[in-house]
Amino acid sequence: MAERHIGKQTVIFKNPPSIKATASIVGPKEGKGALRQSFDYIIPDELWGEDSWEKAESKLVRETLSKVLQKGSLSNDQIEYVLGGDLLNQCIAANYGLRETDIPFFGLYGACSTMAESMSLGSMLIDGGYADNVVCMTSSHFCSAERQFRYPLELGSQRAPTSQWTVTGSGAALLTSDQTGPYIRYVTTGKINDMGISDVNNMGAAMAPAAADTILTHFADTGLTPDYYDLIVTGDLGKVGKKICLDLLNMNGIDLENRFNDCGVMIFNTKDQDTHSGGSGCGCSATVFAGHLYKEMMKGNLKRVLFVATGALMSPISTQQKESIPGIAHAVSIHRSLD
Amino acid sequence: MAERHIGKQTVIFKNPPSIKATASIVGPKEGKGALRQSFDYIIPDELWGEDSWEKAESKLVRETLSKVLQKGSLSNDQIEYVLGGDLLNQCIAANYGLRETDIPFFGLYGACSTMAESMSLGSMLIDGGYADNVVCMTSSHFCSAERQFRYPLELGSQRAPTSQWTVTGSGAALLTSDQTGPYIRYVTTGKINDMGISDVNNMGAAMAPAAADTILTHFADTGLTPDYYDLIVTGDLGKVGKKICLDLLNMNGIDLENRFNDCGVMIFNTKDQDTHSGGSGCGCSATVFAGHLYKEMMKGNLKRVLFVATGALMSPISTQQKESIPGIAHAVSIHRSLD
Secondary structure, eight states, rough: OOTETTTTTTEEOHHHHHHHHEEEOOOOOGGGSSTGGGOSESSSSSTTTTTSSSHHHHHHHHHHHHHHHHTTOOGGOOOOOEEEEEEEEHHHHHHHHHTSSSOOEEBBTTTHHHHHHHHHHHHOOOOOOOOOOOEEEEEEOHHHHHHSSOOOOGGGGOOOOOOOEEOOOOEEEEEEEESSSEEEEEEEEEEEEOOOOOTTTTTHHHHHHHHHHHHHHHHHHHHGGGGSSSSSEEEEHHHHHHHHHHHHHTTTTTGGGGGGGEEEHHSSTTTTTOTTEEEEEHHHHHIIIIIIIIIHHHTTOSSEEEEEEEEEOHHHHHHHHTTTOOOEEEEEEEEESSO | OOOTEETEEEEEEEOEEEEEEEEEEOOTGGGGGGGGGGGGGSSSSSSTSSHHHHHHHHHHHHHHHHHHHHHHOOOOOGOOOOOOOOOGGGGHHHHHHHHTTTOOOEEBBBBTTHHHHHHHHHHHHHTTTSSEEEEEEEEOOOHHHHHSOOOOGGGGEEEEEEEEOOEEEEEEEESSSSSOEEEEEEOOOBBBBBOOOTTTOOOHHHHHHHHHHHHHHHHHOOOOGGGGOSSSESOOOOOHHHHHHHHHHHHOOOGGGGGGGEEEHHOOOTTTTTOOOEEEEEHHHEEEEIIIIIHHHHHTTSSEEEEEEEEOOOOOOHHHHTOOOOOEEEEEEEEOOOO
8 A cells, every 4th residue: 555645535745845935926906905915026917018918927927936936045957846737728828937947847737726736746746755846836817817718808798796706826836855844744636526517607616516525535534623724725616616615514514614715715805806706717726825825824823724726627618518517626734833 | 855866857766666557549540550459449430429529539538547447457446546638728638538537636738748747747656655556648639639729620721741640549557556567767857948949830840859858868867878778759759850859869969760769650651641740649659658669568579668758838829929839858768677
């Protein structure tokens, strides 16, 4: 039996990797949201000097990598791997954003679960002795996502009350074998979960069952109970999906009410920013983790966090072909210290 | 220093994972090609009973997973992870093909390098003690790829002499901690490499520099010389890219002429199948490895193979925005025995 695998879907680290530094760059709307104080940089407009939204998203990736290396006092040639991806077709935000870095690259696609996926694999690469320094990162961009997944922005389409607002932003975490903390102690890898939801304006409902399944499996595999964590935080379920996830957990005898939140609910002022159910996109959980959550852990306000990024694995083509929306969620268990 | 990392970009395994079984399912054209005897199943037509090419590609994934588990005498619940991806927007071939498997899933995007990427990460998960059984797999489909990347098939567009033919097929490798062999001893992970090629009808030229770079780095990192391998095989450079890769290696003092080939050159009868420069797509290297190469290793005809899958990391959007085509290549060193 694989010595670092416990239960059905969980890995426990022998040499828990540290998150030495994080970086986050967000768009102007995110820069007016509830977590505006926590980001490293707020870009002045959605193009940031580029001539397309896609190129602006690549610039977010490039500059966020540069920022996290600067904060971790490391240069490109000290990084063994970058793991990352994004929502754009063929992951061009990451591919073009990272092409000049000269760092070995593992491209990932887990939709909005990509931040937790990259941290899961990145942790294994460090704990297993394959690398000393790894950058895990993702991005998303409201305008490039709208153009690709929905309607031309110029149409000014009305949004459904259950819809979410794709975050413009990129977040990165620098994982190292140094014993600096915060530490990643467990990861629980999700399975694809399709409950038949087919409303592309309600991604939260499509992803909530995957989130609940991964959270339940994490507790079953580790023997931990919810009170072990100060916060269990999903990626981008939004208000609608968060409620469904809590209900599903309750039905399974787990009450997380007072220690549960969702990055999509946290990032905007949902009352006055007109983002309906909340934020979404790979950049949502990535920037909320790299900005707000990491800083709260470093301040000691959060000692143990279960970070559960959630992804909806459909495409416009699968929707046109009348497919439902599969979801996935990966959990990363982060500890301020190894006490 | 990370104990299993050698040189700049290479990992050496302490407990080399075995490739216990492989499976390959291909389309009708591939089933008339030079390697037709080596595949497990040839589908009767490009739809295979489905109502879209995309759904047929998902079925290729689903059935190839099923076949590799059957050949390895394992059930779904004995597999800790599937790692895979494909070329379709948001990787829907893998996401929909695997949604009923109930196996934890890491989605990857490395364009046509995905098979080697999945085997690289899969090997680390086994060698590191995170899993005992992992399936690494990819797919591509001529018709779904043409629709997405090029023109409607109904147009009957003329193809450039340098163009390649996307393979319809899915290939899978079942990696285990059992000591059955063939063994994966090293992996060399590629960097994104963009030499400014912007002709989307000449992917081989765009990917060749990445392939040459990874091969040169593999030899530099390991201290091995080309005569160590019976075969060094790239993924889908095609005839044009293969020639460029050989030239680049020659310019760097390495002559591979008599032990070098390319899966894209091998899979079709390029003289009479009208595939111009040869095969391409994630499914090209995946099915040639899972079919022909693995069987030749099991027969003892190939003792050591360096498998170097190659990917072009662009999208139609990046092409419309006048970007050049970045390439990447990952190398997996496979040994029939540990002598």
